[in-house]
Amino acid sequence: MQGLYLYNTLSRKKEEFNAINPPFVGLYVCGPTVYSDVHLGNCRTFISFDLIYRYLLHLGYKVRYVRNITDAGHLEGDRDEGDDKFAKKAKLEQLEPMEIVQKYTVGFRTIMQLFNTLPPSIEPTATGHISEQIEMIKEIMANGLAYEKNGNVYFDVEKYNTSYNYGLLTNRKLEELLEGTRELSGQDEKKGRLDFALWIKAKPETLMKWPSPWGWGFPGWHIECSAMSRKYLGDTFDIHGGGMDLQATHHTNEIAQSQACYHTAPVNYWMHTNMLTVNGVRMSKSAGNGFLPLELFTGNHPLLEKGYEPMAVKFFMLQTHYRSTLDFSNEALQASEKGFARLMDAYKTLQNLKASATSDEDIAALKNKCYEAMNDDFNTSVLIAQLFDAVRIINSANDNKLNLTQADIDLLKSIYQDFVFDVLGLKEEEGNQKLQAALNQVMTMVLNLRAKAKQDKNFQLSDDIRNQLIASGFQIKDSKDGSSWTL
RNA sequence: GGUCCUGUGGCCGAGUGGCUAGGCUGAGCUCUGCAAAAGCUCCUACAGCGGUUCGAAUCCGCUCGGGACCUCCA
Incomplete structure (x- = not known):
């Protein structure tokens, strides 16, 4: 069998996957910021990486899957003004910031469970790793690539770019990036327009703050992922993933921070999942066009005609490749719902199939095609097409229109077990x-x-x-x- | 404005330089007391215009759409 190929954002092409230290694989995925309910678009990313995690496990890799919980910092607008999102939301709901964190973390895990995703190996929180982040900032400063100003610490992008390539991940030159940025205002503390905050000084009213060499404050958004991935996966690890919207800013800055700190590229394979759209427009918090998963399950939303089971929704997502945008519509969802039901019905039929002495179908070849599909950058669209070929075979055998040996029936069962249940992570909706x-x-x-x-x-x-x-x-x-x- | 991605049949969506997925929908047939289910068949599509090629939906160019990022967002 051929090896596993995956699309690497760094090279913008499919590459054969080679683990640094097989059979171990380090996988880091940027998790949710837990200041509000996850919407469906967020879920798609985590479902995609759950698929990747599951397939790596299926291939026999020992994967350490780290997905962080962002529960601090993360300012609106990367400026040192106002509270962070948690404090802001806390005031709104009259709760302690950590109450907000707890509430939405629990909510997030519940939804992920409904989608039948596997829990990550480690779910580190930003607030649990403040000292690691401070240490990393200190190292970057010691290397001369960050500077402190009035209790804030900024990353010096232009200086960094003299030794490294800042626009590596997006294939852009620094000059081009600078053109697209707004002018610095007169009182701005930053030296360069692209400089971003590593540490932000707390205001008297700031609720979530920690002591640091630069005074009381809190970490910038990007440093947490660099610090936590390094701690749990090492200076350089195999796969880092996240939504495409994080590529240009968050991931670009992560690479810069790690290189500036320990002079090594942190990640071999960068993987990005595409966005979920509604009527052709990206689903996002700011656009206000997001569905909450629970609204989708119950059908309680003006744009929804009815409710859909979590597995039908998941199947809908898996029918599209993870790097394509997926447009949401009732029609498409209902089509998936029916297709999924047919897939699961055939599984029941399979349990009662009678064996013949000979087979009219090459089931081993079919299973091989399933592997080929997955090895080709996790092509679930093609995989599912193969699975429907299995459905056709099962139904025909059930109608006595073709013959299958017991060995082939068992092989069909293994296809379901391996690909439908283990890799795609689908399951029958079980009632009481x-x-x-x-x-x-x-x-x-x-x-x-x-x-x-x-x-x-x-x-x-x-x-x-x-x-x-x-x-x-x-x-x-x-x-x-x-x-x-x-x- | 800059950097990219994208345009596939009624709908959703894969895809490779020639063998032209799959799901849903619609029509017909088989099966059946009638249905349903299932199987088979059909409605055979690749934005437009040029070019490269023996041959392109797939490569190149132009035009026209759609979208993403450059500012918080998976």
Whole structure:
């Protein structure tokens, strides 16, 4: 089998993945800023990286997956004015900043669980790593690439660029970047227009603040990821991911901070996921066009026609490649919902398939195609296309239109286990187990009654039963061997 | 303004220089007491105009759309 290829933002092409120290892999993903509910666009990024994490695990890598929780700093506008987002929101809700953090962290984890994503190996918080961040800032200053002004510390981008390439990740020259930036105002403390804050001086009213060599203050947004990834994954690690919107600023600054601190490129493979759009426009907090996952699950939103199960939503996202924008619409979501149901129905059918002496299909080749799809930069679109080929085979075998050996039936089961459940992280929406069992019994009874009516040629009654079941949301399938039902 | 990305059938979405995914929808057929489900078939698309090539939706150029980033956002 060919190796795993992934698209590296650094080179802007697909590269074969080679771990620094196999079988170990270090994976860092920029996590959420927990001052409000995660919206669906955020979820897409974390679902994408969950897929990548799962596939690496499936291939046998020992992955340390670090996803931070940003619970401090992160000013609006990278200026030393006003409170940080947490304090701001805390005043609004009349809560302690850490109450806000707690509330939205718990909310975030709940949603991630509903989407059936695996928890990261480590979820470090910015507030838990203040000293590491201060140490890193000190090192950068010692290397002459940061300067202190009135209790604030700034990164000197133009000086950094004389030894390193600041615009590496976005393939841009410093001069071009400077053109796109606003002029410094007269009283600005920064030396250069592109300079960004590493440490920000606290105001008397600032709630979240820590002592530092430069006085009381709090860290700038970018330094936390550099400090925490270094602490848990080392100076240079394998994969760093995040949304595309972080590429130009946050990730560019992360690279600069690490290089300025210890003179080494921090990351081998940078991976960026694309945005979720609504009517062609990016879903974002500031645009106010975001859905909350819970609104989507319940259908409680003006733009939604109905509610959608988390797994249907996840399947909808996985049908598109992670580097393409995904446009949200009711129509597309409903199409995915039906497709997902068909995929899962076939799995049930698979459990009762009867084996033949020979096979008419090459299941081993099909499974190989699944690996090829995933090895090609995690191409879930193609993977899912292959899975629907498996669905076709299963349904045809069930209709006795083609034959499968027991070995091939088992292979089909392994395709489901490996790719549908383990890699894509899909699962059947399970209801209450007890209720489920009781429902099964009742439905068996009702269908037996209907079968009896059919036997007696009392089609009036049998159709009545069926129509009422359909009206209640059931779907009845009649075949030679009897009737079955799904919801 | 600068830097990029993108334009695929009714809808959503993969994709490779020639073998032209997949899902949903619609039509027909098979099966069936009738349906449903399932299978098969069809509606065979690549913004427009040039160019390169034996051959391009896929490479190049231009034009016209759409979007992202450059400012907080996954």
